Amino acid sequence: PPVLAVVGRPNVGKSTLVNRIIGRREAVVEDTPGVTRDRVSYDAEWNGRLFRLVDTGGWELEARGLDRSVAEQAELAVQEADGVMLVVDAKVGPTSTDEQLVRVLRRVGRPVVLVANKVDDSGQAADVAALWSLGLGEPHPVSALHGRGSGDLLDAIVTMLPEHSQVATAQPGGPRRVAIIGRPNVGKSSLLNRATGTSRAVVNDLAGTTRDPVDELVTIAGTTWRFVDTAGIRRRVHLQQGSDYYATLRTQTALDRAEVAIVVLDVTQHISDQDLRIIDMVLESGRALVLAFNKWDLLDDDRRGQLEREIEQRLGHVSWAPRVNLSARTGRHLEKLVPALEAALEGWDTRVPTGKLNAFLHELAQANPHPLRGGKQPRVLFGTQAATQPPTFVLFTSGFMDPQYRRFIMRRLREVYGFVGTPIRIGMRVRE
Ligand code: GDP
Numbered sequence: 359p360p361v362l363a364v365v366g367r368p369n370v371g372k373s374t375l376v377n378r379i380i381g382r383r384e385a386v387v388e389d390t391p392g393v394t395r396d397r398v399s400y401d402a403e404w405n406g407r408l409f410r411l412v413d414t415g416g417w418e419l420e421a422r423g424l425d426r427s428v429a430e431q432a433e434l435a436v437q438e439a440d441g442v443m444l445v446v447d448a449k450v451g452p453t454s455t456d457e458q459l460v461r462v463l464r465r466v467g468r469p470v471v472l473v474a475n476k477v478d479d480s481g482q483a484a485d486v487a488a489l490w491s492l493g494l495g496e497p498h499p500v501s502a503l504h505g506r507g508s509g510d511l512l513d514a515i516v517t518m519l520p521e522h523s524q525v526a527t528a529q530p531g532g533p534r535r536v537a538i539i540g541r542p543n544v545g546k547s548s549l550l551n552r553a554t555g556t557s558r559a560v561v562n563d564l565a566g567t568t569r570d571p572v573d574e575l576v577t578i579a580g581t582t583w584r585f586v587d588t589a590g591i592r593r594r595v596h597l598q599q600g601s602d603y604y605a606t607l608r609t610q611t612a613l614d615r616a617e618v619a620i621v622v623l624d625v626t627q628h629i630s631d632q633d634l635r636i637i638d639m640v641l642e643s644g645r646a647l648v649l650a651f652n653k654w655d656l657l658d659d660d661r662r663g664q665l666e667r668e669i670e671q672r673l674g675h676v677s678w679a680p681r682v683n684l685s686a687r688t689g690r691h692l693e694k695l696v697p698a699l700e701a702a703l704e705g706w707d708t709r710v711p712t713g714k715l716n717a718f719l720h721e722l723a724q725a726n727p728h729p730l731r732g733g734k735q736p737r738v739l740f741g742t743q744a745a746t747q748p749p750t751f752v753l754f755t756s757g758f759m760d761p762q763y764r765r766f767i768m769r770r771l772r773e774v775y776g777f778v779g780t781p782i783r784i785g786m787r788v789r790e
Pocket residue numbers: 540541542543544545546547548549591652653654655656684685686687688
C-alpha cells in the first residue's frame with residue numbers, strides 16, 4: 359500500500375491523530391499475537407483504500423545528539439513516503455519550526471496534507487486561517503482528541519495518495535531490497551562481508567543525504583540484490599546510553615526500506631527475547647522474512663539437538679519462514695540464501711484471485727463452520743485480497759468472528775496457498 363509519513367513538532371498531537379485514524383476501523387490484524395511495543399508503522403483503511411501510516415516521532419530540526427538522529431530518520435521516512443501529513447497545532451499557530459519543516463518538505467517534494475490540530479470547536483476559524491501562511495494550501499481542521507474533521511481529512515489523504523506505492527519497490531525489475539538485521543554480534547557484518555567479497559557496489563540514491571543509509575548491490579550465486587542500509591551494519595556505533603534505542607531505530611529504518619529481511623541468529627547462543635523482538639518487528643513491518651542461522655561451523659551435536667527444540671518452542675509462530683543454516687566465516691551454504699529470498703518474495707508478492715479465494719472460503723465454511731454464538735452463526739460472506747506485499751485479505755462477515763477462527767482461516771490459507779516466508783494479514787468487516 360502507499361505510504362503516508364506523519365510529521366510535526368513534538369506535542370502537536372500526532373500520536374493522538376494516528377490513533378484516531380487507525381482506531382476508527384478495525385485494524386488489520388497480524389497473524390501472530392505480537393508483544394506490545396512502540397509501533398512505528400500501521401496499516402489503515404478508508405473507503406476501501408489501504409495505506410500505511412508511518413509515525414516519525416517528534417521532528418525537531420535543531421535537535422542535537424540522539425534527537426538529531428531521530429530528525430534524520432524522520433526526514434528519511436519522508437523521502438521514502440508517497441505523501442506526507444504535516445500536523446501543526448492550530449492553537450499555537452505557525453511557528454518557525456513549522457516553517458522550517460515546510461522548507462524541508464518542499465525540498466523532498468512529496469505531496470503534503472496540512473492538518474490543523476486541536477480545533478475542538480468552530481470558534482477557531484481564525485486560528486485555522488492563519489495556517490494558510492505556511493503555503494501548503496488549505497489547512498484541514500481536526501480535533502484528534504474528539505474526532506472532529508477526521509472524515510474529511512481521511513478523504514483528503516486517500517485523494518492525495520497514489521493507488522500503489524511508488525517508493526517501496528524502487529524500479530520494477532531492479533534488484534530487490536534486502537535488510538540484514540539481528541542483535542549485535544550474531545555476524546551481520548561478517549555475513550555482509552562474505553556475501554559482498556570483492557564485488558561490492560555502493561549505491562546511494564538519496565539525493566542530498568550524507569548519512570548512514572547506504573545501499574550495496576551484492577551478487578550471490580549469480581543473482582544481484584540490493585542490501586539496504588549497510589553502512590549501519592558496517593559502522594559499529596557503540597553508545598553507552600540509548601544504544602538499544604539506536605539499534606531499534608536502525609532496524610526499523612532498514613525494514614522500512616526493505617522488501618525482505620534476513621534475520622541473523624547465532625546458533626551458539628540461545629534464542630533470546632531480543633531475537634524474538636526483532637522478528638516481531640519484521641512481522642509488524644509486513645516484510646518478507648528469511649531466518650539465517652549463523653556460525654554453523656561452531657555447532658556441536660549437543661547444541662544442535664537443543665537448538666532444534668528451541669526453534670520449535672520459540673519460533674513456532676514463524677515456522678513458515680525459510681531457514682538457512684550457514685557460516686559467514688567459512689562461507690558454507692551462503693548461496694542457499696538465494697532460493698530462500700526468492701521463495702519469501704514470491705509469497706510476499708502472491709495474489710489470490712477473488713474467485714479462487716471465495717471458493718476456498720466457501721469450502722472452509724462448509725467443512726468447519728464458525729461455532730454458534732447466541733443462536734446465530736457468523737459467516738464469511740465474501741472475501742477479497744486487498745493488497746500484496748504482504749498478502750492482505752479483507753473478509754466481510756455476517757457477525758463478529760472469534761480470534762481462534764481467524765487464526766484458523768489464516769492457517770488454512772497458508773496450507774492451501776503456501777505463503778512461504780511472508781506474513782499475511784486478515785481484516786474483518788462485519789456487514790450489518
Ligand atoms: P554483527 O554485530 O552482527 O555485525 O557481528 P559480527 O559480524 O561483527 O560478528 C561478531 C563475531 O562473531 C565476530 O568475532 C565474528 O568473527 C564472529 N562470527 C561471525 N560469523 C561467524 C561464523 O559463521 N562462524 C564463526 N565461528 N564466527 C563468526
